[in-house]
Amino acid sequence: MIIQQISVFLENRAGQLLEVTDILAEHHIDMQAINIAETADYGIARLIVDNPRKAAEALSERGYVLRATPVVQAPVPDRPGGLSELLRAVAAADIDIEYMYSAFMGQRNGLAYMIFRVEDSSRLDGVLAKLS
Amino acid sequence: MERYYQPEIETASREQILAWQNERLLRQVRHVWDNVPYYHKKMEEKGVSPEDIRSVDDLHKLPFLTKDDLREAYPYGLLAKPLKNCVRIQSTSGTTGRRVVAFYTQHDVDLWEDCCARAITAAGGTDEDVCQVSYGYGLFTGGPGLNGGSHKAGCLTLPMSSGNTDRQLQFMVDLGATILCCTPSYAAYLAESIHERGLRDKIKLKAGIFGAEAWSEEMRRDIENRLGIKAFDIYGLTETSGPGVAFECSEQSGMHINEDHFIAEIIDPDTGEVLPDGEKGELVFTAITKEAFPLLRYRTRDICVLTRKPCSCGRTHVKMSKPMGRSDDMLIVKGVNVFPSQIETVLLEQGYQANYQIIVDRVNNSDTLEVMVEMTPDNFSDSLGRITDMEKGLVAALKAMLGIYAKVRLVAPKSISRSEGKALRVIDRRKI
Numbered sequence: 001m002i003i004q005q006i007s008v009f010l011e012n013r014a015g016q017l018l019e020v021t022d023i024l025a026e027h028h029i030d031m032q033a034i035n036i037a038e039t040a041d042y043g044i045a046r047l048i049v050d051n052p053r054k055a056a057e058a059l060s061e062r063g064y065v066l067r068a069t070p071v072v073q074a075p076v077p078d079r080p081g082g083l084s085e086l087l088r089a090v091a092a093a094d095i096d097i098e099y100m101y102s103a104f105m106g107q108r109n110g111l112a113y114m115i116f117r118v119e120d121s122s123r124l125d126g127v128l129a130k131l132s
Numbered sequence: 133m134e135r136y137y138q139p140e141i142e143t144a145s146r147e148q149i150l151a152w153q154n155e156r157l158l159r160q161v162r163h164v165w166d167n168v169p170y171y172h173k174k175m176e177e178k179g180v181s182p183e184d185i186r187s188v189d190d191l192h193k194l195p196f197l198t199k200d201d202l203r204e205a206y207p208y209g210l211l212a213k214p215l216k217n218c219v220r221i222q223s224t225s226g227t228t229g230r231r232v233v234a235f236y237t238q239h240d241v242d243l244w245e246d247c248c249a250r251a252i253t254a255a256g257g258t259d260e261d262v263c264q265v266s267y268g269y270g271l272f273t274g275g276p277g278l279n280g281g282s283h284k285a286g287c288l289t290l291p292m293s294s295g296n297t298d299r300q301l302q303f304m305v306d307l308g309a310t311i312l313c314c315t316p317s318y319a320a321y322l323a324e325s326i327h328e329r330g331l332r333d334k335i336k337l338k339a340g341i342f343g344a345e346a347w348s349e350e351m352r353r354d355i356e357n358r359l360g361i362k363a364f365d366i367y368g369l370t371e372t373s374g375p376g377v378a379f380e381c382s383e384q385s386g387m388h389i390n391e392d393h394f395i396a397e398i399i400d401p402d403t404g405e406v407l408p409d410g411e412k413g414e415l416v417f418t419a420i421t422k423e424a425f426p427l428l429r430y431r432t433r434d435i436c437v438l439t440r441k442p443c444s445c446g447r448t449h450v451k452m453s454k455p456m457g458r459s460d461d462m463l464i465v466k467g468v469n470v471f472p473s474q475i476e477t478v479l480l481e482q483g484y485q486a487n488y489q490i491i492v493d494r495v496n497n498s499d500t501l502e503v504m505v506e507m508t509p510d511n512f513s514d515s516l517g518r519i520t521d522m523e524k525g526l527v528a529a530l531k532a533m534l535g536i537y538a539k540v541r542l543v544a545p546k547s548i549s550r551s552e553g554k555a556l557r558v559i560d561r562r563k564i
Contacts, residue, residue: 005514009507009542011543038516039516039520041542042519042542042543044514044516063545063546065508065545067509067512069514098515099515117515
C-alpha cells in the first residue's frame with residue numbers, strides 16, 4: 001500500500017524530537033512508525049502517522065521544514081525468513097531500496113510491517129501485491 | 133645598531149620628505165588626469181583639476197577611491213600605463229564580486245621590493261641571513277613582495293610559500309633560516325610544531341616579519357618567547373602594491389609608512405573629513421610613485437592612528453598603529469579578505485535564504501570560518517544523501533568564492549536571530 005511519509009528537519013540538540021512528538025500529541029495524531037537519519041549537526045525524522053495532512057499542517061504551523069513523500073507500506077510474515085522472501089522479490093524486480101524501516105502498527109495475524117522508500121513506489125507496490 | 137636599507141630616505145628630514153611628496157603628488161595627479169579617464173571624470177565631478185593641487189595641503193580636494201570603484205573599473209579602468217609597459221599582475225585572494233587586480237610596471241615592482249627590503253633590513257636582515265618566505269606565492273602579494281624584498285636586502289631567500297609544515301620545518305632546520313616571513317597565525321602554528329617536535333634548539337631564527345592578519349601584543353610576545361625571536365609587524369594591501377607600505381622597526385611601537393611612496397591621511401569614515409594626527413579614523417593612501425596602478429586617496433577601511441613622535445630607531449617617516457578595526461564589514465580570515473555579501477551571494481545562488489550567520493574563531497592558532505544556514509523547504513529532502521550533497525555543493529561554491537574553506541552548518545528555519553534593524557551577521561570569537 002502506498003502511503004504518505006512526513007519528513008521533518010531537526011537540529012541535533014536536546015529536546016528537539018520531544019517538541020515534535022508533543023505537537024503530534026496535542027493534535028491527537030497517532031504515530032505508526034518513526035525513523036531517524038542523522039549527521040553530526042542535524043537529523044531527518046521520518047514519520048508515518050494516521051493523519052499525514054493534519055500532521056504536516058501542525059508541524060508547518062510551528063515553523064518546521066518538512067516534506068511529504070510517498071512510501072510503500074508492506075506486511076511481512078512475522079517468522080524467520082519472512083523479510084528475506086520479500087526482499088528476494090524486490091531484488092528480482094531489480095528495484096533499489098533507498099531506505100527502509102520497520103513500523104509498529106498493530107502486529108495482527110502474525111504480520112509485521114515495513115516501510116520502503118524507492119524511486120517508483122507504484123512499481124514496488126505492484127511487485128509486493130503479487131506476493132501476498 | 134639600527135640598520136636601514138635606504139638610510140638617506142628612511143632618515144630624511146621632514147622638510148625633505150615633504151618636498152618629495154609635493155613634487156611627486158603634482159606629477160602623479162597629472163599622470164592620473166591624463167591617463168585614467170575614470171578618475172579624470174571623478175575629479176571633474178568634484179570640480180577639481182590638476183592646477184588646483186599645488187602641494188600636499190591640497191590633497192583633501194581630490195575625490196576618494198573605494199573598493200566599489202575598483203570593482204566598477206575592473207579590470208582595466210584604473211590602469212594608467214599601456215599594458216605593454218606592465219610586467220606583473222597581483223590580485224586579492226579568491227573573490228569574484230570584489231576581486232582587486234593590480235598592475236605593475238618593472239619600476240613599480242622595484243619600488244615595492246625596496247619597501248619590503250626596508251622592512252626586512254629593519255628586522256635585522258643582511259647578506260648573512262637566510263630568509264624563509266612562508267607567505268603564499270602567486271596572485272597573493274605576500275610571497276612575491278617579501279621574496280623580492282629579501283633578494284634586495286641580500287638575504288639568501290627560501291621561497292617556501294605557505295603550507296606543508298613538515299617541509300617548512302625541515303628547511304628551517306637544515307638550511308638554518310634566520311628570518312621567517314608569514315602570517316602571525318602560521319608563525320604561532322609553526323612555533324607550536326617546533327616545540328612538539330623538540331626542534332627548539334635546532335632552529336636559528338632571530339626575527340620574524342608577520343603581517344596580512346590582525347594580531348595582538350600578547351600573540352607577539354607568545355611567538356617571540358616560543359621561538360626566541362623578535363617579531364615585527366608589516367602592513368600593506370594589494371591596492372597599494374602589497375606588503376611593505378608600512379613596517380615596524382626595533383621600537384616595535386607602530387609601523388613606519390614609506391612616505392616617499394605613499395601619503396597617508398586619517399579621515400572620519402562617516403564625513404570623509406581629514407582628521408588631525410593622533411586621532412583615530414580611517415586610513416587613506418595616495419600612491420605618489422606608482423606608474424601602472426596609481427590610486428589617489430584610496431580608502432583602506434582600516435581604522436588606525438598616525439603618530440609623528442620622533443622614533444628611537446632614527447626613521448623620520450610617520451608611524452601608523454596596528455589597524456584597530458574596519459569601517460566596513462570586511463573580515464580577514466586566514467589572511468584572506470571575506471565580505472559577508474560574498475557569502476550572501478553564494479547562498480542565494482544555491483537556493484538558500486539570505487538569512488545566515490558567520491562565526492569566525494581561532495582554534496589552535498588557526499582561523500576557522502563557519503556559516504550557519506537555515507534549511508528551506510525547497511532544499512529539504514527525506515534523503516540524507518541529497519541533503520549532504522547539497523551541503524557539499526554549498527561548501528564548494530563558498531570555497532570558489534572566498535578562496536578558503538568554510539564549514540557549513542544547516543540549522544532549523546528561523547533559528548538565526550533576527551533582531552530589529554541590523555541583523556547580527558558576524559560573530560567574531562577570535563581573541564586578538
